[in-house]
Amino acid sequence: MKRLNLQSVKTLYLAEMARSMRTILQSIVSPVISTSLYFVVFGAAIGTRISEVDGISYGAFIVPGLIMLMLLTQSVSNASFGIFFPRFSGSIYEILSAPMSYVEVVVGYVGAAATKSLILGVIVLVTARLFVPYSIDHPLMMAVFLVLTAVTFSLLGFIIGIWADGFEKLQLVPLLVITPLTFLGGTFYSIDMLPPFWQAVTLANPVVYLVSGFRWSFYGISDVSPLVSLGMILLFLSVALAMVGWIFKSGYRLKP
Amino acid sequence: MIRVEGLSKTFSDGFQALVDVDLTIQRGEIFALLGPNGAGKTTLISVICGLVNASRGRVLVDGHDNVRDYRAARSLIGLVPQELTNEAFTTVWDTVSFSRGLFGKPKDPAHIEQVLRSLTLWEKRNSRLLELSGGMKRRVLIAKALSHAPQVLFLDEPTAGVDVELRREMWEVVRGLRDQGVTIILTTHYIEEAEEMADRIGVIRRGEIVLVENTHALMHKLGSKELTLQVDEPLEALPESLAGHGLALADEGHALVYSYDAARQEGGSTISGLLADLEAVGVRVKDLHTRQSSLEDIFVSLVQERRSP
Secondary structure: OOOHHHHHHHHHHHHHHHHHHHHHHHHHHHHHHHHHHHHHHHHHOOOOOOOOEOOHHHHHHHHHHHHHHHHHHHHHHHHHHHHHHHHHHHOOHHHHOOOOOOOOOOOHHHHHHHHHHHHHHHHHHHHHHHOOOOOOOOOOHHHHHHEEEEEEEEEEEHHHHHHOOHHHHHHHHHHHHHHHHOOOOOOOOOOOOOOOOHHHHHHOOOOHHHHHHHHHHHHOOOOOHHHHHHHHHHHHHHHHHHHHHHHHOOOOOOOO | OEEEEEEEEEEEOOOOEEEEEEEEOOOOOOEEOOOOOOOHHHHHHHHHHHOOOOOOOOOOEOOOOOOOOHHHHHHOOOOOOOOOOOOOOOEEEHHHHHHHHHHHOOOOHHHHHHHHHHHHOOOOOOEEEEHHHHHHHHHHHHHHHHHOOOOOOEOOOOOOOOOOHHHHHHHHHHHHHHHHOOOOEEEEOOOOHHHHOOOOEEEOOOOOOEEEEEHHHHHHHHHEEEEEEEOOOOOOOHHHHHHHOOOOEHHOEEEEEEEEHHHHHHHOOOOHHEEEEEEHHOEEEEEEEEEEEHHHHHHHHHHHHHHHH
């Protein structure tokens, strides 16, 4: 009875994917448009004045950061909504009364959320190609960073979706935490450009490590060592897993 | 089929919803859990089905502990919740198939078809949930619960807030399921429903099971009956020869009310004796009807009995 109940996981995963697919047009159109806007504003308008960063054209420099921006916001919002909605509507009863383990429930929900944000990440990558040429030096590491980040932030979204007791709170964390951290995390600049004091402060921002490592996999340049980036992502992942584990063990807001 | 032993539940706000509940549900029966709103009916069901953690005590489903051996226990159970907004955009077929998959069962279109047909949902299988009427939605919830062929079905207030016609329809559905061998536990605060449907009734009040009894035995034990006789000519007083029957005049002399119960009927006064005596004194009976005390009366007397020291 200990084995993984694959049928249940598959059902939950596919149902979540189907839910995303119902709104696939919005899901694709919005990142494509916002990516294009970033390129127009940052790439074309500002980029002409900042010709190069670390020997990379500014347009190409911001590509990894933009993908990360999309990946983080999408992972958090997909996963938080995915679990919040059934809690809100009451249909969570079905998940809780099914013969599924906690691991299976998390794999189903978080797997689907991460998959969707990965798809969007790839779409942004392809869209960016329309604006700037770029190269990927370490495609395998890029994929590793992409997957680990999507999974970690989908777990974070899952936690937020369970913690939130209203739609306001659901929006709060992405709006007040994720977006500012991403913008201040070296998405549009190298932290070398900052004064030394702010460089030190920035190192406390977890997104810096994600963007830096991800950018390294493209161009071989980074603010911090790629190994440190990888270590930090794995650390965030462990923290998120521990929190999810605690949520299910204690029944927090799921099982009174 | 289900054994609940010493089950207590205290919520984090200190509210004690269940107090040391012991309950055994037999295989193949319809068991009604009857109690006023807030008595703990839904909490009890929720603990058994794994939606709420128990504070103390345990639940065995066909011998499987519902915490340690939750996979085996839960796979035997189907739960129909009170009401909820489902994913409005999915179709009946998809949502019922989803439920089956969630319980780890492989696809079985023939079984889903049979479930949908038995609930007269087959014609609606491709409709989206938001297009369905309230009664249809309830039946979809039942279909979801039946999709994985459970041995026990929990129905939480299956007919709360539905019209009379739909209620009858629900009762038919439930009886049909019992005939297929499904054990059914339903909660209700409608006494007629428990009386109409259940083989056994458990009365729950403030988290305590105050009584579990066979429905007929309960009615027999506590049910008193009343015979009302409409007479042709109004009577100003009871004729003396009728005094032994314990009659009461009602409706300004137009009616006689005769109260009796199963025990008393076997004693001195009988209905046939009463009718003969009425004939003898020349009182002509125009019409008559009997009324059996409903579970509501029984319930009220039970609660009062417990309240008085």
